[in-house]
Amino acid sequence: MILNRYLTREIGRPFAVILGVLCVLFGGYSVASILSDAVSGLLPAVTIMELTGLKLLIALDVLIPISLYFAVLLSFGRLYGDSEFTAMAALSVRPAQIARVVLSLAGVIALAVATLSLVARPWAYRTAHTITWQGATSLNVxxxxxxxxxxxxxxxxxxxxxxxxxxxxxxxxxxxxxxxxxxxxxxxxxxxxxxxxxxxxxxxxxxxxxxxxxxxxxxxxxxxxxxxxxxxxxDPESAPGAAPAYNPITANSTDLIWSSVPRDIAELQWRLSTPISTLLLALLAVPLSRTRPRQGKYAKFGQAILVYAGYYLLCTTARTWVEHGMISQFPGIWWAPALLGLVLLLAMTAPHLFSRRHKISTSNTPLSLGAP
Structure with a gap:
């Protein structure tokens, strides 16, 4: 329990900081993108803040997984650099115990991401579209x-x-x-x-x-x-025109389940994939964070950024292919998380395979978490 609380605290602190920084940056970008409407008198300041909050809520199902991913990488990189994992290995702490701590924390966060993606995100899209539509049919004279x-x-x-x-x-x-x-x-x-x-x-x-x-x-x-x-x-505010056309990003998740339209299928699969991505990325950060003692906690950041960028590009590409009917409902976009899962499996099993060969050729020394 002490180890679990310690590792959770070490991950939680950078997670909160990274998520806060990303929210501030994204919120500032959102305000800047719609501030011209407030300056030109089209939207009042209260509406600007409402739209900013809704856009931030929409982006959380992407910001939270990447924040957790880099939080695990940063915290474990420090533990490797300070040889704390080497000390844990000397106390018979196995890698599986550490992975379970990450999996438990990531599981709780993945449930929150699933709620955001399946419930809060479509509601925020609907509300934002309604506010934008009303703003399109009114002028603050x-x-x-x-x-x-x-x-x-x-x-x-x-x-x-x-x-x-x-x-x-x-x-x-x-x-x-x-x-x-x-x-x-x-x-x-x-x-x-x-x-x-x-x-x-x-x-x-x-x-x-x-x-x-x-x-x-x-x-x-x-x-x-x-x-x-x-x-x-x-009355310069003429009657509103036609209501916004149907968009799957505003539809309830329960309605998308029974749809056979490619755009609806792609949207539903995207919503379901976000908690899976949260788990996979958090676990992948564990082997990616392995560094030599005193190497530095930022040593693997470049590699980690490339991995995340590649995975996000694959997910968005797969979603586009499903929307345009280039890929059927199965495999849909699931081949992208499956590919990430394969990379995770290789990253976590390769060190164990190397350790077995080393034990056969040398001695039965215990596995060191500080090994690169």
Whole structure:
């Protein structure tokens, strides 16, 4: 029990640090990728934070396995470098005992990854898509500034303010272009002021002074109309368009089980493979971390990065092949984890085979965990 707690603590500390650093880096990248929408007034700051949190939740089923993989590599590399594993071997601690500690810890983390991948990840995708869709059909008019074209993400609306003192104040020489069901509407107004009261559904309305409305029919030009109004109330947030198309990444895992569509099969297999990858990568880090005493805990990092990059590339390639029907449901993407399992088997059995030959040719010395 003392050994188990010690090894778990040695793995847990770098795991928490690495996962925290990766979350901060990914969160910063996510904020930067959507910050332009907040600056241009399309999305409020609260929505930006919601989308960032959802994207981080989506990425956890990838960030957690890689964090555990490098945590085991880092902690065991230090134990090898400080000859602590050599001391454990002198106390009759066998490699199987150490592997069981890693397997137990990785098993608990793999269950959490499975929950994230099968339940939390599709929910986060659905919520993020809903927020993005709503953002594509709305504009935060109170935050707009002069001299910038504001377009919705779906391209259905564009607004330009020529002069404005600041957010929430009246604007001069306003241009609005909206694509409606059967025609395009172009509005030019001398003055536009946001109304203080919003509608029942929380939308902001704008009062236009000296407005000129041009309704353009691209099919039948004879139906074009021009309307001049001294005063006009405009809702720049037009009715939402069609709901987002079906995407398997937003579907419930239970619904994907009964589907025979290649895209659904690839998505389900990807979700199921993440906990398996967590276990395999954590166990593979054990033989990869073997170093000579005082060699340094970072000695195998380059090799470990290449192994992970190759495995991730194989998984994504296999997923793409299944999505496009290039590979059937079986083997599907399972050949990639199977290949990693084969590499793990060879990495863990090769030192034992070498030790048997060494024992036959020399003496019956016990296996040293510090051997490279």
């Amino acid at each position: 109170n935050a707009m500034q002069a001299g910038t074209f504001y377009t919705s993400e779906d391209g259905e609306r564009a607004i330009f303010l020529t002069h404005r003192a600041g957010p929430g104040t009246p604007a001069q020489d306003v241009f609005v272009r909206r694509k409606l069901a059967d025609h395009t509407e172009v509005i030019f107004a001398r003055l536009a002021a946001p109304l203080q009261q919003t509608t029942a559904d929380g939308k902001n309305q704008v009062y236009l002074t000296d407005a000129h409305v041009y309704e353009i029919d691209p099919v039948n030009p004879q139906n074009d109309q021009i309307l001049n109004a001294q005063g006009l109330i405009l």
